[in-house]
Amino acid sequence: MSIWATCSSLVAGAALLLGSAPPLRAQLSLEEALQAAFPPPAEVERRTAFLSSAALDSARADAGSDAPVDQSVVSYYVATRGGAPVGVAYFDSHRVRTLNEVLMIVVGPDDKVRRIEVLRFAEPPEYHPRDGWLAQFEGHTLAPDLSLKGSIRAMTGATLTSNAVTRSVRRVLALHRRIHPFAPAASTGP
Amino acid sequence: MFRMVAKARWGGLAASLLMAAPAAAQETTDTAEIRRLQEQVEAITRELEELRLGREVVVQADTSISGLGPAASKVYKTPQGVSIGGYGEFLYENFAGSREDDAPSGLTDRIDAVRAIIYVGYKFSDKVLFNSETEFEHGSTEDGGSVSVEFAYLDYRIRPEFGLRGGLVLAPMGFLNEIHEPPTFLGTVRPETERLIIPSTWREVGVGMFGERKSFAYRAYLINGFDATGFSADEGLREGRQDGAEAAAQNFGGVGRVDYIGIPGVTLGTSAYFGNSGQGASLPSAPETTVGAQTFIWDGHAEYKARGFELRGLLALSTLDDAAEVNELNGLTGAESVGERMLGWYLQGGYDVLRGRSGPQQLLPYVRYEQINTQDEVPDGFTADPANNRRIVTAGAAWRPMPNISLKADYQIVSNEAETGVNQLNVNLGYLF
Numbered sequence: 001m002s003i004w005a006t007c008s009s010l011v012a013g014a015a016l017l018l019g020s021a022p023p024l025r026a027q028l029s030l031e032e033a034l035q036a037a038f039p040p041p042a043e044v045e046r047r048t049a050f051l052s053s054a055a056l057d058s059a060r061a062d063a064g065s066d067a068p069v070d071q072s073v074v075s076y077y078v079a080t081r082g083g084a085p086v087g088v089a090y091f092d093s094h095r096v097r098t099l100n101e102v103l104m105i106v107v108g109p110d111d112k113v114r115r116i117e118v119l120r121f122a123e124p125p126e127y128h129p130r131d132g133w134l135a136q137f138e139g140h141t142l143a144p145d146l147s148l149k150g151s152i153r154a155m156t157g158a159t160l161t162s163n164a165v166t167r168s169v170r171r172v173l174a175l176h177r178r179i180h181p182f183a184p185a186a187s188t189g190p
Numbered sequence: 191m192f193r194m195v196a197k198a199r200w201g202g203l204a205a206s207l208l209m210a211a212p213a214a215a216q217e218t219t220d221t222a223e224i225r226r227l228q229e230q231v232e233a234i235t236r237e238l239e240e241l242r243l244g245r246e247v248v249v250q251a252d253t254s255i256s257g258l259g260p261a262a263s264k265v266y267k268t269p270q271g272v273s274i275g276g277y278g279e280f281l282y283e284n285f286a287g288s289r290e291d292d293a294p295s296g297l298t299d300r301i302d303a304v305r306a307i308i309y310v311g312y313k314f315s316d317k318v319l320f321n322s323e324t325e326f327e328h329g330s331t332e333d334g335g336s337v338s339v340e341f342a343y344l345d346y347r348i349r350p351e352f353g354l355r356g357g358l359v360l361a362p363m364g365f366l367n368e369i370h371e372p373p374t375f376l377g378t379v380r381p382e383t384e385r386l387i388i389p390s391t392w393r394e395v396g397v398g399m400f401g402e403r404k405s406f407a408y409r410a411y412l413i414n415g416f417d418a419t420g421f422s423a424d425e426g427l428r429e430g431r432q433d434g435a436e437a438a439a440q441n442f443g444g445v446g447r448v449d450y451i452g453i454p455g456v457t458l459g460t461s462a463y464f465g466n467s468g469q470g471a472s473l474p475s476a477p478e479t480t481v482g483a484q485t486f487i488w489d490g491h492a493e494y495k496a497r498g499f500e501l502r503g504l505l506a507l508s509t510l511d512d513a514a515e516v517n518e519l520n521g522l523t524g525a526e527s528v529g530e531r532m533l534g535w536y537l538q539g540g541y542d543v544l545r546g547r548s549g550p551q552q553l554l555p556y557v558r559y560e561q562i563n564t565q566d567e568v569p570d571g572f573t574a575d576p577a578n579n580r581r582i583v584t585a586g587a588a589w590r591p592m593p594n595i596s597l598k599a600d601y602q603i604v605s606n607e608a609e610t611g612v613n614q615l616n617v618n619l620g621y622l623f
Binding site: 027029030048064065066071073075091093097098099100102119120122123124125130132133136144148149150151152153154155156157159160162163 | 231232235236238239242243244246247248271273274275311313316319321345347368369371373374402405451452454455456457493495496497498542544545547548549550552592593594622623
């Protein structure tokens with residue numbers, strides 16, 4: 001095959017793809033992620049939970065030894081629509097390989113994962129979790145099956161990402177179980 | 191309207207703070223003081239959140255916004271900088287004392303620091319990045335080892351569906367040429383099909399494009415071609431790689447792959463390479479004749495990795511035009527002929543017997559069956575060496591105490607039509623980070 005024939009094929013393919021493809025998705029801020037998860041007319045309330053040692057221990061036990069829980073101060077975002085809760089968003093930062101990613105994990109009033117968004121991902125893009133792969137977490141609760149040894153399937157070629165995301169979801173659901181986010185705030189905020 | 195407000199759930203901390211200032215809280219029940227404490231705690235938790243998630247993520251999170259507010263329309267820069275990773279493996283090989291035909295094998299057992307690899311990447315921006323892998327093989331350059339750049343390329347990611355790549359790239363064929371960290375695959379050694387027909391790790395200098403659209407991922411590159419003077423009967427195309435080392439660039443080739451990735455845990459794909467390998471060489475017997483040596487490689491591959499199962503299959507074939515001329519060029523006669531056609535395939539499967547237990551540990555007994563013939567067809571006037579028609583049965587187990595580390599052991603029953611196969615026991619310790 002001549003160089004020019006191959007180059008022509010590449011350029012033709014590129015033109016075909018560029019014709020209809022959307023632009024690269026920018027990395028999200030916390031606000032943008034919340035807005036995507038809870039579009040108007042939802043109202044989002046930021047709350048902070050302070051876990052006791054006993055609650056933290058329980059969360060650790062629920063998350064499992066491979067998903068360490070080390071934060072006793074947890075900020076989360078409860079969304080309501082017309083006064084009714086529609087979901088709660090948690091943000092979790094954790095290491096993938098040597099660099100961190102930040103996820104937003106949305107849990108519904110039924111305690112099931114509703115949505116996961118990647119806010120920051122510093123490792124090479126080929127390890128970035130794909131939307132289709134993240135979708136498999138939707139509908140999961142904190143159960144033994146929520147693991148790569150259970151019903152979660154690893155992303156081909158991205159073992160460390162698969163593990164990092166799965167651990168993050170387990171950690172968030174374990175905290176969620178102790179926080180009871182849809183209960184009214186214990187005291188009046190500012 | 192999207193509106194965000196802030197509240198703190200006080201619980202034990204509020205009580206503690208109030209107890210710390212009993213005079214203010216108890217004597218005056220001053221709501222202003224409580225409010226002040228609440229605001230202080232709120233400020234502390236926001237600082238904490240910012241420290242955990244990063245300043246660029248938590249941007250004015252307490253600002254009420256309607257529709258696309260100022261924060262939403264802000265351009266957030268990706269943290270720039272260096273990304274580091276790596277992998278490595280150590281291999282012990284214990285060879286049987288005799289061959290299939292009971293003749294002495296003559297092989298010496300060995301242990302080897304096969305590879306130690308360092309990945310270094312640098313993200314210039316969201317769209318432009320550099321990625322590289324530097325490989326140290328066999329422990330020391332003083333004792334037969336080597337240091338190589340396995341890949342080093344620049345990406346310009348225009349859209350998810352389309353990016354441009356240029357530099358020293360890995361040929362996107364098969365499973366192992368691009369993804370070969372030992373903990374990610376079963377087997378102490380790579381299948382011969384992905385060593386001789388898809389000569390992993392196969393890298394050349396080139397340019398191309400890559401991307402994903404819906405359930406499909408693709409990569410397509412223009413790279414420098416093989417050098418046919420390295421082709422041989424038993425090593426197939428392997429020594430025809432040029433590795434970006436002052437490579438002859440008289441001939442280029444196109445290589446590409448498409449994978450279906452729509453179902454997590456499932457990969458179905460195909461890849462192909464096509465290009466001349468003569469690199470301008472002339473026949474010794476006819477100096478006016480330039481050797482073309484058109485080379486074609488194709489593979490089809492499938493993988494299922496879910497619910498404890500790790501199943502993988504791959505079929506690869508290659509064809510070489512002007513094989514007789516390549517033989518003359520390389521001084522090969524009789525059964526030394528390069529293969530005009532090479533064919534190889536393997537099926538392997540493993541199952542995690544610790545799947546039912548909690549924790550990250552995995553233990554996967556596995557088995558692989560492979561057939562490969564690097565002289566499936568030879569040109570007229572030459573013969574095939576029956577020793578190159580091989581069958582390898584591998585049975586072993588992989589223990590992963592965590593996903594990044596593997597200890598694998600297996601036994602390989604190696605046979606060929608010449609009955610010169612030598613069985614071997616292998617142990618491999620691998621890691622990645």
